[in-house]
Amino acid sequence: MEINRIGWIRTDFPGKFGIPRQSGLVEDLAGTVVFETKYRNADAFRGLEEFSHIWLIWEFSESARDKWQPMVRPPRLGGNIRKGVFATRSPFRPNPIGLSCVRLERIEMHPEYGPVLHVRGADLMDGTPILDIKPYVPHADSRPEAEGGFASRHREDRLEVELPEELEKKVPEHKREALRGVLANDPRPAYQNDPERVYGFGFAGLEVRFTVREGLLTVCEVVPQG
Amino acid sequence: MEINRIGWIRTDFPGKFGIPRQSGLVEDLAGTVVFETKYRNADAFRGLEEFSHIWLIWEFSESARDKWQPMVRPPRLGGNIRKGVFATRSPFRPNPIGLSCVRLERIEMHPEYGPVLHVRGADLMDGTPILDIKPYVPHADSRPEAEGGFASRHREDRLEVELPEELEKKVPEHKREALRGVLANDPRPAYQNDPERVYGFGFAGLEVRFTVREGLLTVCEVVPQG
Numbered sequence: 001m002e003i004n005r006i007g008w009i010r011t012d013f014p015g016k017f018g019i020p021r022q023s024g025l026v027e028d029l030a031g032t033v034v035f036e037t038k039y040r041n042a043d044a045f046r047g048l049e050e051f052s053h054i055w056l057i058w059e060f061s062e063s064a065r066d067k068w069q070p071m072v073r074p075p076r077l078g079g080n081i082r083k084g085v086f087a088t089r090s091p092f093r094p095n096p097i098g099l100s101c102v103r104l105e106r107i108e109m110h111p112e113y114g115p116v117l118h119v120r121g122a123d124l125m126d127g128t129p130i131l132d133i134k135p136y137v138p139h140a141d142s143r144p145e146a147e148g149g150f151a152s153r154h155r156e157d158r159l160e161v162e163l164p165e166e167l168e169k170k171v172p173e174h175k176r177e178a179l180r181g182v183l184a185n186d187p188r189p190a191y192q193n194d195p196e197r198v199y200g201f202g203f204a205g206l207e208v209r210f211t212v213r214e215g216l217l218t219v220c221e222v223v224p225q226g
Numbered sequence: 227m228e229i230n231r232i233g234w235i236r237t238d239f240p241g242k243f244g245i246p247r248q249s250g251l252v253e254d255l256a257g258t259v260v261f262e263t264k265y266r267n268a269d270a271f272r273g274l275e276e277f278s279h280i281w282l283i284w285e286f287s288e289s290a291r292d293k294w295q296p297m298v299r300p301p302r303l304g305g306n307i308r309k310g311v312f313a314t315r316s317p318f319r320p321n322p323i324g325l326s327c328v329r330l331e332r333i334e335m336h337p338e339y340g341p342v343l344h345v346r347g348a349d350l351m352d353g354t355p356i357l358d359i360k361p362y363v364p365h366a367d368s369r370p371e372a373e374g375g376f377a378s379r380h381r382e383d384r385l386e387v388e389l390p391e392e393l394e395k396k397v398p399e400h401k402r403e404a405l406r407g408v409l410a411n412d413p414r415p416a417y418q419n420d421p422e423r424v425y426g427f428g429f430a431g432l433e434v435r436f437t438v439r440e441g442l443l444t445v446c447e448v449v450p451q452g
Contacts, residue, residue, distance in 0.1 A: 003228075012425060022363060022365070023366055042296050042310075046297060047310055047314075047375060047376060050376055051375045084268075084273055086270050087276070089363070091322050093358060095229045096227070097283055097357065099283070100366075101366060141369075144368045148277065149274075
């Protein structure tokens with residue numbers, strides 16, 4: 001079956017490092033969904049503003065994904081325990097389809113781009129192709145009683161964040177809370193825990209560098225991205 | 227992008243009539259997911275049994291779907307109000323991708339088919355191609371505070387069901403509760419409300435015929451499907 005993108009998302013993450021590992025974990029993260037020319041039709045979105053949340057179905061476009069793997073090592077399990085790929089949201093799956101629930105903040109009618117969706121809490125890289133938008137229907141989609149297995153047991157692994165004032169000033173004011181949320185969620189690449197190492201990732205046109213020691217993340221540098 | 231099915235689902239619905247309009251509405255409905263030969267690998271499902279619910283991402287394979295439509299008429303709104311296709315779960319969307327949350331009852335290791343997933347609450351037609359399986363991660367996917375717009379306001383439209391004992395006896399005992407749930411959810415084709423008309427749909431190898439008058443659904447015939 002041939003599937004084509006209907007649009008793409010703009011976020012503050014130029015690369016995959018730093019992106020929260022599920023949608024909704026950092027509610028302050030803002031993103032916008034822009035559509036291909038043929039879907040720039042206000043009619044196609046009529047009524048969507050009644051929903052507070054939407055599903056993004058998207059393409060894992062940037063993962064080095066030569067082929068599917070029966071088992072993967074979820075980062076949240078420290079990278080040394082293997083689980084079946086269908087028991088995870090890993091990109092190494094047969095079809096490179098991603099699924100994210102985001103808050104729909106507003107629908108803008110942009111003079112050039114037509115309907116643009118402003119969303120919050122997206123765990124997607126900048127430029128990720130969007131394959132479908134669906135309303136979040138709470139009576140079908142929200143199952144608060146669900147058991148989340150190994151994915152749930154690690155949801156509380158938060159880091160304390162030390163972000164010196166002179167470095168925070170380099171971050172646009174309306175993006176500071178989002179950055180703090182991203183840092184608290186531990187943006188280190190999987191499998192690494194080296195207190196001497198300086199890690200870094202791109203965010204909102206900046207390179208953010210930090211160290212992690214015993215549950216404390218300390219930002220040591222914030223510089224414009226080259 | 228080329229997307230291929232990883233398996234297919236077996237349900238009691240040979241046709242689209244009668245299928246609940248969202249997953250989870252009729253929890254008694256049983257289904258099984260069977261995989262293509264290359265995914266019949268127990269490793270690929272390791273850890274999935276820790277989750278009580280899973281996402282099925284599937285293909286709208288049977289809908290008359292010549293092309294997408296900017297606006298559709300949701301059945302739950304009576305068929306005379308139009309909404310944008312992206313504000314609905316309608317099949318008339320640019321990419322024929324469906325999304326359903328189902329309960330994962332157990333994973334069977336079948337001697338011939340390998341891993342088979344036994345699920346409950348599926349709103350899929352028998353034979354629907356499955357494109358992906360993902361664990362339901364409650365802290366990312368469950369948003370009990372979400373506003374469901376027009377889709378929520380109509381969730382309580384239930385019919386009273388009259389199923390005479392001599393007709394109920396023709397239904398296998400373990401499928402009776404599911405059938406009652408399907409009927410209570412109003413399985414009439416969209417846009418119709420004719421108290422004289424006998425409606426029918428296939429379920430578990432049977433043809434179930436009924437009438438609806440003033441909120442009361444009366445089953446008038448249950449016969450083996452031809």
